[in-house]
Amino acid sequence: MADLIEEAKRAAAKVAVETHYPKDARWVGIGSGTTVVYVVEAINALGVDTSATKYVPTGYQSKQLIVNAGLTAVEFDGVPPGTVLDVAFDGADEVDEDLNCIKGGGACLFQEKIVAMQAKQFICVADHRKLQPRLLSNWKTIPIEVAPIAAHRVILKLKELGSENPTIRASGSAKEGPLKTDQGFFIIDAPFPPLLIKSDIAAGKEGNGKDNVWAVEVLARKIRDIAGVLEVGIFSGLTGPQATAAGGIGGERPVAAYFGMADGSVSVRKAE
Incomplete structure:
Protein backbone atom coordinates (compact mmCIF):
# COMPACT_ATOMS: atom_id res chain seq x y z
CA MET A 1 0.00 0.00 0.00
CA PRO A 133 -15.94 16.57 0.68
CA ARG A 134 -15.19 19.04 3.50
CA LEU A 135 -12.17 20.10 5.47
CA LEU A 136 -11.71 18.26 8.78
CA SER A 137 -13.40 15.14 7.44
CA ASN A 138 -10.29 12.96 7.70
CA TRP A 139 -7.64 15.41 8.94
CA LYS A 140 -9.22 16.34 12.26
CA THR A 141 -7.32 19.45 13.40
CA ILE A 142 -6.39 22.90 12.13
CA PRO A 143 -2.67 23.68 12.53
CA ILE A 144 -2.11 27.20 13.87
CA GLU A 145 1.28 28.89 14.22
CA VAL A 146 1.49 30.95 17.40
CA ALA A 147 3.97 32.98 19.42
CA PRO A 148 5.18 30.82 22.33
CA ILE A 149 4.42 33.56 24.86
CA ALA A 150 0.78 33.64 23.72
CA ALA A 151 0.18 29.90 23.26
CA HIS A 152 -1.95 29.31 26.35
CA ARG A 153 -4.00 32.45 25.70
CA VAL A 154 -4.63 31.28 22.14
CA ILE A 155 -5.74 27.88 23.43
CA LEU A 156 -8.32 29.54 25.69
CA LYS A 157 -9.63 31.62 22.77
CA LEU A 158 -9.86 28.52 20.55
CA LYS A 159 -11.92 26.77 23.21
CA GLU A 160 -14.23 29.80 23.24
CA LEU A 161 -14.69 29.30 19.49
CA GLY A 162 -15.69 25.67 20.09
CA SER A 163 -12.47 23.71 19.66
CA GLU A 164 -12.29 20.72 21.99
CA ASN A 165 -8.87 20.13 23.48
CA PRO A 166 -6.58 22.22 21.25
CA THR A 167 -3.02 21.17 22.03
CA ILE A 168 0.51 22.44 21.52
CA ARG A 169 2.27 20.08 19.13
CA ALA A 170 5.12 18.19 20.77
CA SER A 171 8.52 17.71 19.18
CA GLY A 172 9.95 14.26 18.58
CA SER A 173 11.71 14.36 21.93
CA ALA A 174 10.13 15.04 25.32
CA LYS A 175 13.42 16.61 26.33
CA GLU A 176 13.07 19.27 23.62
CA GLY A 177 9.51 20.23 24.60
CA PRO A 178 7.09 21.69 22.02
CA LEU A 179 7.92 21.55 18.33
CA LYS A 180 9.23 24.82 16.98
CA THR A 181 8.74 26.12 13.45
CA ASP A 182 11.39 27.77 11.30
CA GLN A 183 10.22 31.04 12.88
CA GLY A 184 10.75 29.67 16.41
CA PHE A 185 6.98 29.59 16.97
CA PHE A 186 4.74 26.81 18.33
CA ILE A 187 2.05 24.90 16.46
CA ILE A 188 -1.35 24.44 18.07
CA ASP A 189 -3.51 21.68 16.58
CA ALA A 190 -7.16 22.65 17.08
CA PRO A 191 -9.98 20.14 16.47
CA PHE A 192 -13.22 21.40 14.94
CA PRO A 193 -16.17 19.67 13.22
CA PRO A 194 -16.09 19.46 9.39
CA LEU A 195 -16.35 22.91 7.81
CA LEU A 196 -19.12 24.06 5.50
CA ILE A 197 -18.40 24.68 1.83
CA LYS A 198 -20.11 27.07 -0.59
CA SER A 199 -22.83 24.61 -1.58
CA ASP A 200 -23.80 24.20 2.09
CA ILE A 201 -24.16 27.97 2.47
CA ALA A 202 -26.13 28.18 -0.80
CA ALA A 203 -28.46 25.49 0.58
CA GLY A 204 -29.26 27.74 3.54
CA LYS A 205 -26.94 26.45 6.22
CA GLU A 206 -25.32 29.00 8.51
CA GLY A 207 -21.60 28.93 9.12
CA ASN A 208 -21.20 31.67 11.68
CA GLY A 209 -20.21 29.38 14.54
CA LYS A 210 -23.63 28.78 16.04
CA ASP A 211 -23.70 25.26 17.51
CA ASN A 212 -20.04 25.06 16.46
CA VAL A 213 -20.94 25.01 12.76
CA TRP A 214 -18.42 27.02 10.77
CA ALA A 215 -17.87 28.00 7.17
CA VAL A 216 -14.26 27.70 6.04
CA GLU A 217 -13.42 31.38 5.63
CA VAL A 218 -15.39 32.53 8.68
CA LEU A 219 -13.47 30.23 11.03
CA ALA A 220 -10.14 31.02 9.37
CA ARG A 221 -10.75 34.74 9.92
CA LYS A 222 -11.81 34.26 13.54
CA ILE A 223 -8.67 32.28 14.34
CA ARG A 224 -6.39 34.68 12.49
CA ASP A 225 -7.81 37.57 14.54
CA ILE A 226 -6.68 36.04 17.85
CA ALA A 227 -3.73 38.01 19.24
CA GLY A 228 -0.65 35.81 19.22
CA VAL A 229 -1.57 33.89 16.04
CA LEU A 230 0.95 34.27 13.23
CA GLU A 231 -1.02 32.27 10.67
CA VAL A 232 -3.72 29.61 10.39
CA GLY A 233 -3.36 26.45 8.31
CA ILE A 234 -6.54 27.01 6.32
Missing part, protein backbone atom coordinates in the same frame (compact mmCIF):
# COMPACT_ATOMS: atom_id res chain seq x y z
CA ALA A 2 2.79 2.44 0.89
CA ASP A 3 4.41 1.90 -2.51
CA LEU A 4 1.09 2.55 -4.26
CA ILE A 5 0.66 5.82 -2.37
CA GLU A 6 4.16 6.96 -3.33
CA GLU A 7 3.49 6.11 -6.96
CA ALA A 8 0.24 8.07 -6.78
CA LYS A 9 2.13 11.11 -5.49
CA ARG A 10 4.75 10.75 -8.23
CA ALA A 11 2.07 10.50 -10.94
CA ALA A 12 0.25 13.60 -9.67
CA ALA A 13 3.48 15.60 -9.47
CA LYS A 14 4.49 14.62 -12.99
CA VAL A 15 1.19 15.74 -14.54
CA ALA A 16 1.04 18.94 -12.46
CA VAL A 17 4.57 20.00 -13.41
CA GLU A 18 4.17 19.11 -17.07
CA THR A 19 0.95 21.14 -17.18
CA HIS A 20 1.91 24.21 -15.17
CA TYR A 21 5.67 24.67 -15.21
CA PRO A 22 6.26 27.84 -17.27
CA LYS A 23 8.44 27.58 -20.36
CA ASP A 24 10.67 30.47 -19.29
CA ALA A 25 10.25 30.21 -15.53
CA ARG A 26 12.37 32.62 -13.50
CA TRP A 27 10.88 32.26 -10.01
CA VAL A 28 9.26 29.05 -8.75
CA GLY A 29 7.92 28.36 -5.26
CA ILE A 30 8.61 24.90 -3.86
CA GLY A 31 6.53 23.75 -0.89
CA SER A 32 7.07 21.22 1.86
CA GLY A 33 6.03 17.64 2.50
CA THR A 34 6.38 14.19 1.01
CA THR A 35 4.69 14.93 -2.33
CA VAL A 36 6.99 17.84 -3.13
CA VAL A 37 9.90 15.41 -3.43
CA TYR A 38 8.27 14.23 -6.64
CA VAL A 39 7.59 17.79 -7.81
CA VAL A 40 11.32 18.53 -7.78
CA GLU A 41 11.97 15.18 -9.46
CA ALA A 42 9.44 16.07 -12.17
CA ILE A 43 11.02 19.50 -12.75
CA ASN A 44 14.41 17.89 -13.36
CA ALA A 45 12.78 15.32 -15.63
CA LEU A 46 11.48 18.08 -17.91
CA GLY A 47 15.01 18.56 -19.20
CA VAL A 48 14.61 22.34 -19.44
CA ASP A 49 17.37 24.86 -18.78
CA THR A 50 17.03 25.85 -15.11
CA SER A 51 20.26 27.86 -14.89
CA ALA A 52 18.40 31.19 -14.79
CA THR A 53 15.60 29.97 -12.53
CA LYS A 54 15.43 30.66 -8.80
CA TYR A 55 13.48 28.31 -6.54
CA VAL A 56 11.91 29.70 -3.37
CA PRO A 57 11.52 27.13 -0.57
CA THR A 58 8.89 27.16 2.17
CA GLY A 59 11.19 25.72 4.80
CA TYR A 60 14.36 23.83 5.59
CA GLN A 61 13.21 20.55 4.03
CA SER A 62 12.23 22.08 0.71
CA LYS A 63 15.45 24.08 0.56
CA GLN A 64 17.45 20.87 0.91
CA LEU A 65 15.39 19.25 -1.84
CA ILE A 66 16.13 22.15 -4.17
CA VAL A 67 19.86 22.22 -3.42
CA ASN A 68 20.26 18.44 -3.63
CA ALA A 69 18.57 18.48 -7.04
CA GLY A 70 21.20 20.92 -8.33
CA LEU A 71 18.77 23.83 -8.49
CA THR A 72 19.29 27.35 -7.15
CA ALA A 73 17.49 28.12 -3.89
CA VAL A 74 16.67 31.68 -2.79
CA GLU A 75 15.09 32.30 0.60
CA PHE A 76 11.82 34.24 0.53
CA ASP A 77 13.40 37.31 2.09
CA GLY A 78 16.04 37.22 -0.65
CA VAL A 79 13.47 37.64 -3.44
CA PRO A 80 13.71 41.19 -4.86
CA PRO A 81 10.83 43.42 -3.71
CA GLY A 82 7.93 43.40 -6.13
CA THR A 83 8.91 40.08 -7.70
CA VAL A 84 5.97 37.79 -8.46
CA LEU A 85 6.70 34.06 -8.61
CA ASP A 86 5.67 32.39 -11.85
CA VAL A 87 4.14 29.43 -10.02
CA ALA A 88 4.21 27.71 -6.62
CA PHE A 89 3.85 23.95 -6.16
CA ASP A 90 2.91 22.51 -2.79
CA GLY A 91 1.07 19.64 -1.14
CA ALA A 92 -1.79 19.63 1.38
CA ASP A 93 -3.03 17.64 4.33
CA GLU A 94 -6.63 17.86 3.11
CA VAL A 95 -8.49 19.50 0.21
CA ASP A 96 -12.25 20.03 -0.02
CA GLU A 97 -14.54 20.27 -3.04
CA ASP A 98 -14.00 24.05 -3.30
CA LEU A 99 -10.19 23.52 -3.25
CA ASN A 100 -9.83 25.00 0.21
CA CYS A 101 -6.87 23.31 1.89
CA ILE A 102 -5.58 22.43 5.32
CA LYS A 103 -1.81 22.67 5.53
CA GLY A 104 0.69 22.66 8.35
CA GLY A 105 1.06 19.00 9.20
CA GLY A 106 4.75 19.48 8.51
CA ALA A 107 4.84 22.73 10.53
CA CYS A 108 5.71 25.02 7.59
CA LEU A 109 2.33 26.66 7.13
CA PHE A 110 3.37 30.33 7.49
CA GLN A 111 6.11 30.13 4.87
CA GLU A 112 3.90 27.97 2.67
CA LYS A 113 1.23 30.66 2.74
CA ILE A 114 3.47 33.64 1.99
CA VAL A 115 5.09 31.78 -0.92
CA ALA A 116 1.69 30.79 -2.35
CA MET A 117 0.46 34.37 -2.02
CA GLN A 118 3.48 35.71 -3.91
CA ALA A 119 2.83 33.50 -6.94
CA LYS A 120 0.72 33.99 -10.05
CA GLN A 121 -0.76 30.58 -9.37
CA PHE A 122 -0.58 28.00 -6.61
CA ILE A 123 -0.76 24.37 -7.77
CA CYS A 124 -1.61 21.70 -5.20
CA VAL A 125 -0.27 18.16 -5.61
CA ALA A 126 -1.47 15.28 -3.43
CA ASP A 127 -2.62 11.68 -3.35
CA HIS A 128 -6.27 10.61 -3.40
CA ARG A 129 -6.52 10.29 0.40
CA LYS A 130 -6.29 14.06 0.75
CA LEU A 131 -9.41 14.84 -1.31
CA GLN A 132 -12.46 15.03 0.98
CA PHE A 235 -5.80 28.08 2.75
CA SER A 236 -8.97 29.59 1.29
CA GLY A 237 -10.32 32.70 -0.41
CA LEU A 238 -8.95 33.95 -3.72
CA THR A 239 -6.82 32.05 -6.20
CA GLY A 240 -3.86 33.79 -7.81
CA PRO A 241 -5.74 34.81 -10.97
CA GLN A 242 -8.68 36.05 -8.90
CA ALA A 243 -6.34 38.15 -6.76
CA THR A 244 -4.73 39.59 -9.90
CA ALA A 245 -8.14 40.46 -11.36
CA ALA A 246 -8.94 42.27 -8.10
CA GLY A 247 -5.79 44.36 -8.41
CA GLY A 248 -3.57 42.37 -6.07
CA ILE A 249 -1.11 39.50 -6.44
CA GLY A 250 -1.23 35.90 -5.37
CA GLY A 251 -3.93 33.86 -3.66
CA GLU A 252 -3.76 31.22 -0.97
CA ARG A 253 -6.28 28.88 -2.63
CA PRO A 254 -4.91 26.70 -5.44
CA VAL A 255 -6.01 27.32 -8.99
CA ALA A 256 -5.84 23.57 -9.56
CA ALA A 257 -5.24 20.43 -7.52
CA TYR A 258 -3.79 17.18 -8.85
CA PHE A 259 -4.55 13.93 -7.05
CA GLY A 260 -2.78 10.65 -7.72
CA MET A 261 -5.48 7.98 -7.63
CA ALA A 262 -5.28 4.39 -6.39
CA ASP A 263 -5.58 3.00 -9.93
CA GLY A 264 -2.56 4.98 -11.17
CA SER A 265 -4.56 7.73 -12.86
CA VAL A 266 -4.46 11.42 -11.96
CA SER A 267 -7.60 13.36 -11.10
CA VAL A 268 -7.58 17.13 -11.68
CA ARG A 269 -9.81 19.57 -9.85
CA LYS A 270 -9.85 23.22 -10.94
CA ALA A 271 -11.06 26.24 -9.01
CA GLU A 272 -14.11 28.02 -10.32
